[in-house]
Structure formats: C-alpha cells, structure tokens
Amino acid sequence: xxxxxxxxxxxxxxxxxxxxxxxxxxxxxxxxxxxxxxxxxxxxxxxxxxxxxxxxxxxxxxxxxxxxxxxxxxxxxxxxxxxxxxxxxxxxxxxxxxxxxxxxxxxxxxxxxxxxxxxxxxxxxxxxxxxxxxxxxxxxxxxxxxxxxxxxxxxxxxxxxxxxxxxxxxxxxxxxxxxxxxxxxxxxxxxxx
Amino acid sequence: xxxxxxxxxxxxxxxxxxxxxxxxxxxxxxxxxxxxxxxxxxxxxxxxxxxxxxxxxxxxxxxxxxxxxxxxxxxxxxxxxxxxxxxxxxxxxxxxxxxxxxxxxxxxxxxxxxxxxxxxxxxxxxxx
Numbered sequence: 001x002x003x004x005x006x007x008x009x010x011x012x013x014x015x016x017x018x019x020x021x022x023x024x025x026x027x028x029x030x031x032x033x034x035x036x037x038x039x040x041x042x043x044x045x046x047x048x049x050x051x052x053x054x055x056x057x058x059x060x061x062x063x064x065x066x067x068x069x070x071x072x073x074x075x076x077x078x079x080x081x082x083x084x085x086x087x088x089x090x091x092x093x094x095x096x097x098x099x100x101x102x103x104x105x106x107x108x109x110x111x112x113x114x115x116x117x118x119x120x121x122x123x124x125x126x127x128x129x130x131x132x133x134x135x136x137x138x139x140x141x142x143x144x145x146x147x148x149x150x151x152x153x154x155x156x157x158x159x160x161x162x163x164x165x166x167x168x169x170x171x172x173x174x175x176x177x178x179x180x181x182x183x184x185x186x187x188x189x190x191x192x193x
Numbered sequence: 194x195x196x197x198x199x200x201x202x203x204x205x206x207x208x209x210x211x212x213x214x215x216x217x218x219x220x221x222x223x224x225x226x227x228x229x230x231x232x233x234x235x236x237x238x239x240x241x242x243x244x245x246x247x248x249x250x251x252x253x254x255x256x257x258x259x260x261x262x263x264x265x266x267x268x269x270x271x272x273x274x275x276x277x278x279x280x281x282x283x284x285x286x287x288x289x290x291x292x293x294x295x296x297x298x299x300x301x302x303x304x305x306x307x308x309x310x311x312x313x314x315x316x317x318x319x320x321x
Contacts, residue, residue, distance in 0.1 A: 016268070028279065035283055097276050101283055104221075108287060113224060124222045131214045138308060139207040143315035146265065150316045161319050 013082045015149045017090060024094050031098055035105050043109060046102030051187070054095040055180045062177020066170045074159055077166055082152055085145050092137070100130065112190070119190050126186045133176050141172040199318055200250035205243050206311035212240040213300045213307070220296065224289070233296050240303045247310055258320030266313035270305065277305040 034042035069077055103126075104113075112119040144165040151157050151165070216236030220228070251257070284297050 028275070031279065032282070035286060093272065093276065097279060101279060104283065105287075113221075115223070115226060124218075127218045127222060131218045134214055135207065135211055139210050139311070143203070143312050146312055147315050147319055150261065150265075151319060158319070 013086065013152070015086055015089070015146075015153065017086045020087070020090050024090055027094050027098055031101055035101065038105070038109065040106075040109055043102050043106045046098050047106050050095045050098030050102060051183075054092070054099050055183055057092070057095070058173070058177045058180045060177075062174040062180075066173050066177075069166070070170055074163060078152060078157075078162060081148055081162075081166065085149055089142075089145060089149070092142075096134075096137075118193055122186050122190045122193070126183065126190075129179055129182050129186065133179050136172050136176055136179075140168055141176065144169040144172070199254060202247050202250055202314045203311060205247045205250070206307055206314070209240045209243045209247070209303065209307045210311075212236040212243070213304050216240075217297070217300050220293065224293075230292060230296060233300070237296060237299050237303065240307075241299070244303060244307055244310070247307075251310070251314070258317040261320045262313040262317035264313075265316045266309035269309040269312045273305045273308045277301040 030042075031046060034046055069080060072080065107113045107119075107123050110119075111117050112123045114120060147165045148162055148169065151161050213236065216233040219236075220230075220233045281298060281301055284294060289297060
C-alpha cells in the first residue's frame with residue numbers, strides 16, 4: 001500500500017470549534033470569580049468537576065478509546081479524528097486550568113500547602129505528577145493533535161504523517177491515563193488523612 | 194513524508210517546558226516559607242537561553258512554512274497567554290511579591306512564549 005492509498009480525501013472541518021468558545025469563556029469567568037471571592041464551595045466545585053472530568057477523560061481515552069482507534073482502518077481513524085480532536089483542543093486545556101487553579105486555591109484555603117500540614121507531602125506529590133503530565137501533554141500530545149488536524153486540512157493529506165502523529169497521540173494519551181491512576185490515589189489519600 | 198533535516202526545535206521546546214515546570218513546582222512546593230531561589234533561577238535562566246537558541250535555530254531554516262508557523266503560533270500565544278495571565282493573577286491575589294513573583298512571572302512568560310514556537314514548528318514542519 002502506498003502513501004497515496006493511505007491518504008484520506010481533504011474535507012472541511014474547523015480546527016478550533018468556535019461555537020464552544022463562549023463556554024470556555026464562561027469557565028474562565030467562573031474561575032476568576034471563585035478565586036477573587038475565595039469561596040470554599042466555588043473552589044471545591046471547580047476543582048472536583050474539572051479534575052473528575054479530566055481524570056475520567058484521560059483514563060477513558062487512554063484505556064478504552066485509544067486501543068479501539070488503534071485497531072481502526074486509516075480512513076476510519078481520520079473520520080473519527082476530524083470530529084474528536086477539535087473538541088479535545090478546547091476541552092482539555094480548559095479542564096486542566098480549572099482543576100489546577102481551583103485546586104491550588106483550595107489547598108491554600110485549607111492550609112495544605114504549608115509544609116507543616118499533614119497533607120503537604122501528598123500535595124507536593126500531586127504537583128509532581130501534574131508537572132510530568134503537563135510535559136507529556138504539552139510536549140507531545142497537543143502538538144500531535146494539532147499536526148493531525150492541519151494535515152487533514154491539506155489538499156492531499158499524507159497518510160503516513162497522520163498515522164505517525166496519531167500513534168504518538170495514542171501512546172501519550174495512554175501514558176497520561178496511567179498517570180491519572182496516581183492522581184486518583186493521591187487525591188483519595190488527601191481526602192481521607 | 195517531509196524528510197528535510199530540521200534543527201531540534203521540538204526537543205529544545207520540551208526541555209524548556211521541563212525546566213519551567215520543574216522550577217515552578219520546586220517554588221510552589223515551598224511556598225509560603227522562604228526558600229533558596231537558586232534552583233528556580235537557574236532553571237528560568239537556562240530556559241530563557243534555550244528560547245533564544247530556539248529562535249536562532251528557527252531563523253536559520255531555509256524555506257520554512259512561515260505562514261503556517263505564524264498562524265498556529267499567534268493563536269497558541271493568545272490561548273496560553275490567557276492561561277498564564279490567569280495564573281499570574283492568582284499568584285498576585287495570593288500575595289506573592291518581590292523576587293518570588295518576578296521568578297514566577299518570568300517562568301510564566303517563558304511558558305507562554307515557548308508553546309507557540311513548539312506548536313507552530315510541529316505544524317509547519319509537515320507543511321508542503
């Protein structure tokens with residue numbers, strides 16, 4: 001099979017789903033209001049909702065969707081990617097900033113960031129796990145996502161480039177999914193100490 | 194596939210990201226007590242030097258898809274500039290001041306400048 005055989009036809013789709021931008025804006029406004037007011041419920045809500053979705057999506061993508069995509073034909077992967085990846089481009093950074101900013105303020109509010117606090121070690125552990133996940137996500141996963149989307153926009157998309165970048169996307173999604181297990185352990189420890 | 198030999202801009206970008214995050218985590222793990230700023234300062238200075246190196250390497254690439262690079266870089270800068278700005282607001286709101294704030298701000302600026310280079314390069318390298 002040649003690269004031309006693998007190459008899917010060019011199609012029209014939006015790399016950034018602009019219709020979802022107002023929702024992202026609302027999340028940022030809620031985040032700023034929660035931080036400015038320093039209300040415990042609002043900070044807890046943003047951290048738990050954002051973190052729950054982030055963790056669940058990473059696990060689901062890494063261990064359920066990823067392996068399924070891996071067995072799909074190239075045209076099927078492309079069709080899925082055109083609909084799925086633009087949504088991830090907006091969804092994941094929004095969930096991450098919502099979780100991290102809410103979590104940091106929550107830890108500060110509750111005194112968990114003080115080195116004398118009994119939760120401090122676990123909070124630092126969560127920072128390290130999140131740091132590694134950020135390097136994987138921003139260093140490898142997100143660029144691969146963008147690369148695939150721009151390749152699909154070309155007049156004659158290169159199937160080999162798409163396959164290579166999709167492979168990178170799926171491996172890194174699996175890796176961040178595995179790291180989310182560590183997050184679950186850390187967060188349940190913090191909640192029960 | 195595009196097999197043109199390109200400088201290691203992506204690899205350097207990941208190194209910058211690692212330095213900025215490691216420096217930020219080290220500082221955040223010790224807040225609010227006083228801690229040596231040397232590790233974070235070293236990480237930030239190294240990261241800044243690598244950003245300059247990356248820009249130099251980029252400028253030396255002949256016939257690069259600058260239109261694609263700029264398209265991705267400008268929107269990435271806007272998106273991650275907003276995220277970095279939000280984090281900066283939180284640090285200021287939390288009363289972080291002085292040299293710690295200067296370091297955190299520098300790290301956030303490098304974070305927001307590095308990602309557009311990284312994302313823009315990744316897209317442009319595969320452009321025909």
